[in-house]
Amino acid sequence: MLRSALRSFKKNAQHGGCVRRSYCVAPCGAALAFLAVSFAQGQTAPTLKDAYRGLFRIGTAVNAAQFEERDGRGDAIIEAQFNTISPENALKWQSVHPRPDSYNFDLSDRYVAFGERYKMFIVGHCLVWHSQVPQWVFRDVEGKTLTREALLERMHDHIRTVVGRYKGRIGGWDVVNEALSEDGTMRPSPWYKIIGDDYILKAFQFAHEADPSAELYYNDYSLENVAKRKGAVALIRKLKAAGATITGAGLQGHVRIDRPDAQTEAETIEAFAALGIRVNISELDVDVLPRTIRTDSADVSETATGTAQSNPYTSGLTEEMQQRLAKRYAELFGVFVQHHRVMGRVTFWGVTDGDSWLNNFPTRGRTNYPLLFDRDGKPKPAFAAVLEEAKTALRLSWRGAGN
Ligand code: XIL
Numbered sequence: 001m002l003r004s005a006l007r008s009f010k011k012n013a014q015h016g017g018c019v020r021r022s023y024c025v026a027p028c029g030a031a032l033a034f035l036a037v038s039f040a041q042g043q044t045a046p047t048l049k050d051a052y053r054g055l056f057r058i059g060t061a062v063n064a065a066q067f068e069e070r071d072g073r074g075d076a077i078i079e080a081q082f083n084t085i086s087p088e089n090a091l092k093w094q095s096v097h098p099r100p101d102s103y104n105f106d107l108s109d110r111y112v113a114f115g116e117r118y119k120m121f122i123v124g125h126c127l128v129w130h131s132q133v134p135q136w137v138f139r140d141v142e143g144k145t146l147t148r149e150a151l152l153e154r155m156h157d158h159i160r161t162v163v164g165r166y167k168g169r170i171g172g173w174d175v176v177n178e179a180l181s182e183d184g185t186m187r188p189s190p191w192y193k194i195i196g197d198d199y200i201l202k203a204f205q206f207a208h209e210a211d212p213s214a215e216l217y218y219n220d221y222s223l224e225n226v227a228k229r230k231g232a233v234a235l236i237r238k239l240k241a242a243g244a245t246i247t248g249a250g251l252q253g254h255v256r257i258d259r260p261d262a263q264t265e266a267e268t269i270e271a272f273a274a275l276g277i278r279v280n281i282s283e284l285d286v287d288v289l290p291r292t293i294r295t296d297s298a299d300v301s302e303t304a305t306g307t308a309q310s311n312p313y314t315s316g317l318t319e320e321m322q323q324r325l326a327k328r329y330a331e332l333f334g335v336f337v338q339h340h341r342v343m344g345r346v347t348f349w350g351v352t353d354g355d356s357w358l359n360n361f362p363t364r365g366r367t368n369y370p371l372l373f374d375r376d377g378k379p380k381p382a383f384a385a386v387l388e389e390a391k392t393a394l395r396l397s398w399r400g401a402g403n
Pocket residue numbers: 088089177252283298300357
């Protein structure tokens with residue numbers, strides 16, 4: 001029986017683990033059997049994507065040097081460890097649509113080609129956002145604020161063109177990013193102020209129209225905070241009631257070393273799963289540095305000046321912090337594994353610590369350690385901790401089978 005499970009696992013693996021556009025949210029008996037065999041033989045599952053195959057995909061955000069294959073160290077890690085990618089910046093409005101009448105797909109074409117070359121599930125990030133969008137988007141030729149109709153038309157053109165170009169190739173889109181304020185009300189972005197609160201519904205409709213089989217997500221940070229989570233749940237409920245196609249919620253997952261706690265993370269995943277949609281962790285990293293501002297926000301515009309105390313590990317992370325980080329990752333993946341049936345993927349926001357945006361956010365020029373691979377591309381203790389957590393899936397299925 002194990003042998004046939006293994007055969008079917010291998011076959012499954014050759015197809016990238018799951019059929020494209022569907023989730024590998026097991027309980028996939030074959031994958032668990034494979035894990036059981038390798039663990040029983042004392043082997044450590046060698047890579048993240050293999051360890052988690054059958055549970056959910058494991059991804060990373062990639063930068064231009066990586067998808068242009070100019071970063072040998074990073075590229076080797078990407079190919080070995082991950083089966084889904086997100087573009088760190090290459091598909092944002094300012095990158096693909098810098099001027100009113102011209103699109104620039106140089107980078108994004110290379111991003112998508114890279115994903116195809118390595119048989120990745122390719123994510124598009126992001127269509128409608130208030131950041132990294134040129135200001136002309138909201139103005140007419142005379143510089144006056146656009147009317148609702150004109151902005152809707154502009155949004156439609158953008159979504160139709162970008163999603164349409166990669167139809168059938170990009171598997172899932174962050175349709176709207178960060179539409180909510182911390183209290184769960186609508187963020188007063190130019191999108192909201194000019195179009196009104198149905199801008200989100202329209203964006204989902206335009207995206208669905210442009211690629212009816214693409215997965216479509218609502219993506220945001222700090223959804224673990226109760227007020228914001230409630231706002232997002234209400235928003236998604238409203239979208240569904242209006243007939244929108246929405247496949248999943250992306251919890252960005254820019255977390256801190258000590259919060260949110262496991263219970264809160266679990267409740268957040270469950271709140272979105274209860275809507276009948278998938279939950280993805282879309283931008284995971286763990287900030288280990290103290291902040292000089294009180295907020296936990298991942299709002300890219302909330303910058304802060306540093307102090308000597310806010311950059312304590314310039315010459316390396318202490319062993320104690322390495323271990324704390326490993327425990328923190330174990331805690332998070334423990335929750336993800338427990339909820340694997342509702343989860344599509346867990347994507348890290350970067351490959352190595354040196355790549356991370358958290359070296360410059362919220363304070364520029366710090367030395368941060370938020371990911372699983374260090375600046376030399378070596379796996380950190382946190383990497384082993386994440387691999388180890390895949391085994392809890394086995395324990396769960398063992399118990400689930402009435403043992
Ligand atoms: C970040 C990128 O990592 C940086 O390179 C860029 O300068 C700013 O944006 N939430 C998001 C991502 O949805 O797009 C942001 O990415 C990180 C926060």
